Amino acid sequence: MVKFLLGAAVGYVLGARAGHERYEQLRRTYQRIADHPAVQGAAGVVRARVEEAVNGHKHEEGHGEGVRRRAAAVR
Template structure:
Protein backbone atom coordinates (compact mmCIF):
# COMPACT_ATOMS: atom_id res chain seq x y z
CA UNK A 1 0.00 0.00 0.00
CA UNK A 2 2.88 2.38 0.76
CA UNK A 3 4.21 1.96 -2.77
CA UNK A 4 0.83 2.89 -4.21
CA UNK A 5 0.61 6.07 -2.15
CA UNK A 6 4.18 7.01 -3.07
CA UNK A 7 3.52 6.38 -6.74
CA UNK A 8 0.34 8.47 -6.70
CA UNK A 9 2.08 11.30 -4.86
CA UNK A 10 4.96 11.23 -7.36
CA UNK A 11 2.61 11.09 -10.31
CA UNK A 12 0.60 13.98 -8.92
CA UNK A 13 3.71 16.05 -8.25
CA UNK A 14 5.06 15.31 -11.72
CA UNK A 15 1.79 16.30 -13.30
CA UNK A 16 1.56 19.55 -11.34
CA UNK A 17 5.17 20.46 -12.09
CA UNK A 18 5.07 19.39 -15.73
CA UNK A 19 1.58 20.36 -16.80
CA UNK A 20 0.86 23.49 -18.73
CA UNK A 21 -2.68 23.64 -17.40
CA UNK A 22 -1.94 26.84 -15.53
CA UNK A 23 -2.67 28.21 -12.12
CA UNK A 24 -6.34 27.22 -12.12
CA UNK A 25 -5.54 23.50 -12.49
CA UNK A 26 -2.79 23.81 -9.88
CA UNK A 27 -5.22 25.34 -7.40
CA UNK A 28 -7.76 22.62 -8.17
CA UNK A 29 -5.21 19.87 -7.55
CA UNK A 30 -3.96 21.60 -4.43
CA UNK A 31 -7.52 21.74 -3.07
CA UNK A 32 -8.08 18.07 -3.83
CA UNK A 33 -4.83 17.13 -2.11
CA UNK A 34 -5.77 19.18 0.97
CA UNK A 35 -9.20 17.56 1.01
CA UNK A 36 -7.66 14.08 0.80
CA UNK A 37 -5.07 14.86 3.51
CA UNK A 38 -7.69 16.26 5.87
CA UNK A 39 -10.13 13.37 5.39
CA UNK A 40 -10.91 11.37 8.53
CA UNK A 41 -9.67 8.11 6.98
CA UNK A 42 -6.31 9.64 6.04
CA UNK A 43 -5.86 11.23 9.44
CA UNK A 44 -6.81 7.95 11.12
CA UNK A 45 -4.17 6.12 9.07
CA UNK A 46 -1.57 8.77 9.95
CA UNK A 47 -2.44 8.51 13.64
CA UNK A 48 -2.26 4.70 13.54
CA UNK A 49 1.13 4.81 11.81
CA UNK A 50 2.48 7.35 14.31
CA UNK A 51 1.23 5.25 17.23
CA UNK A 52 2.83 2.12 15.77
CA UNK A 53 6.15 3.94 15.36
CA UNK A 54 5.99 5.27 18.91
CA UNK A 55 5.35 1.76 20.20
CA UNK A 56 8.35 0.40 18.28
CA UNK A 57 10.68 3.28 19.15
CA UNK A 58 12.04 1.90 22.46
CA UNK A 59 13.04 -1.45 20.95
CA UNK A 60 14.42 0.24 17.84
CA UNK A 61 16.48 2.61 20.00
CA UNK A 62 17.82 -0.31 22.02
CA UNK A 63 18.83 -2.07 18.81
CA UNK A 64 20.59 1.05 17.56
CA UNK A 65 22.54 1.37 20.79
CA UNK A 66 23.61 -2.28 20.51
CA UNK A 67 24.79 -1.72 16.93
CA UNK A 68 26.69 1.43 17.95
CA UNK A 69 28.47 -0.43 20.76
CA UNK A 70 29.38 -3.24 18.34
CA UNK A 71 30.71 -0.75 15.79
CA UNK A 72 32.74 1.01 18.47
CA UNK A 73 34.22 -2.31 19.58
CA UNK A 74 35.12 -3.26 15.99
CA UNK A 75 36.75 0.12 15.43
CA UNK A 76 38.73 -0.15 18.65
CA UNK A 77 39.86 -3.67 17.75
CA UNK A 78 41.05 -2.52 14.31
CA UNK A 79 42.90 0.43 15.85
CA UNK A 80 44.61 -1.71 18.51
CA UNK A 81 44.49 -5.42 17.67
CA UNK A 82 46.24 -6.31 20.96
CA UNK A 83 43.25 -5.23 23.09
Protein backbone atom coordinates (compact mmCIF):
# COMPACT_ATOMS: atom_id res chain seq x y z
CA MET A 1 0.00 0.00 0.00
CA VAL A 2 2.86 2.36 0.79
CA LYS A 3 4.41 1.77 -2.64
CA PHE A 4 1.09 2.62 -4.30
CA LEU A 5 0.76 5.88 -2.33
CA LEU A 6 4.38 6.79 -3.05
CA GLY A 7 3.84 6.09 -6.77
CA ALA A 8 0.64 8.14 -6.76
CA ALA A 9 2.40 11.06 -5.03
CA VAL A 10 5.33 11.01 -7.47
CA GLY A 11 2.93 10.78 -10.42
CA TYR A 12 0.90 13.68 -9.09
CA VAL A 13 3.95 15.90 -8.62
CA LEU A 14 5.36 15.11 -12.05
CA GLY A 15 1.98 15.52 -13.71
CA ALA A 16 1.29 18.82 -11.95
CA ARG A 17 4.68 20.18 -12.99
CA ALA A 18 4.21 19.11 -16.62
CA GLY A 19 0.67 20.50 -16.59
CA HIS A 20 1.81 23.88 -15.28
CA GLU A 21 4.62 24.11 -17.81
CA ARG A 22 2.23 23.29 -20.65
CA TYR A 23 -0.26 25.86 -19.33
CA GLU A 24 2.45 28.53 -19.28
CA GLN A 25 3.50 27.59 -22.82
CA LEU A 26 -0.08 27.90 -24.08
CA ARG A 27 -0.55 31.19 -22.23
CA ARG A 28 2.60 32.69 -23.78
CA THR A 29 1.54 31.52 -27.25
CA TYR A 30 -1.94 33.03 -26.79
CA GLN A 31 -0.49 36.33 -25.57
CA ARG A 32 1.94 36.50 -28.52
CA ILE A 33 -0.90 35.87 -30.99
CA ALA A 34 -3.30 38.28 -29.29
CA ASP A 35 -0.69 41.06 -29.32
CA HIS A 36 0.13 40.61 -33.03
CA PRO A 37 -0.79 43.74 -35.07
CA ALA A 38 -2.69 41.73 -37.71
CA VAL A 39 -4.85 40.12 -35.02
CA GLN A 40 -5.44 43.51 -33.37
CA GLY A 41 -6.51 44.96 -36.72
CA ALA A 42 -8.89 42.10 -37.41
CA ALA A 43 -10.37 42.43 -33.93
CA GLY A 44 -10.93 46.14 -34.55
CA VAL A 45 -12.76 45.44 -37.80
CA VAL A 46 -14.96 42.82 -36.13
CA ARG A 47 -15.66 45.15 -33.20
CA ALA A 48 -16.65 47.98 -35.57
CA ARG A 49 -18.97 45.73 -37.57
CA VAL A 50 -20.65 44.42 -34.43
CA GLU A 51 -21.16 47.96 -33.13
CA GLU A 52 -22.49 49.02 -36.52
CA ALA A 53 -24.92 46.10 -36.58
CA VAL A 54 -26.09 46.79 -33.03
CA ASN A 55 -26.43 50.54 -33.52
CA GLY A 56 -28.03 50.12 -36.93
CA HIS A 57 -30.53 47.67 -35.46
CA LYS A 58 -31.40 50.12 -32.69
CA HIS A 59 -31.77 52.91 -35.24
CA GLU A 60 -34.17 50.79 -37.30
CA GLU A 61 -36.18 49.96 -34.18
CA GLY A 62 -36.36 53.61 -33.22
CA HIS A 63 -37.46 54.53 -36.73
CA GLY A 64 -40.18 51.89 -36.69
CA GLU A 65 -41.49 53.05 -33.33
CA GLY A 66 -41.69 56.64 -34.56
CA VAL A 67 -43.63 55.55 -37.62
CA ARG A 68 -46.06 53.56 -35.45
CA ARG A 69 -46.56 56.50 -33.08
CA ARG A 70 -47.28 58.90 -35.93
CA ALA A 71 -49.68 56.41 -37.49
CA ALA A 72 -51.50 56.05 -34.17
CA ALA A 73 -51.72 59.83 -33.77
CA VAL A 74 -53.30 60.16 -37.22
CA ARG A 75 -56.07 57.71 -36.34
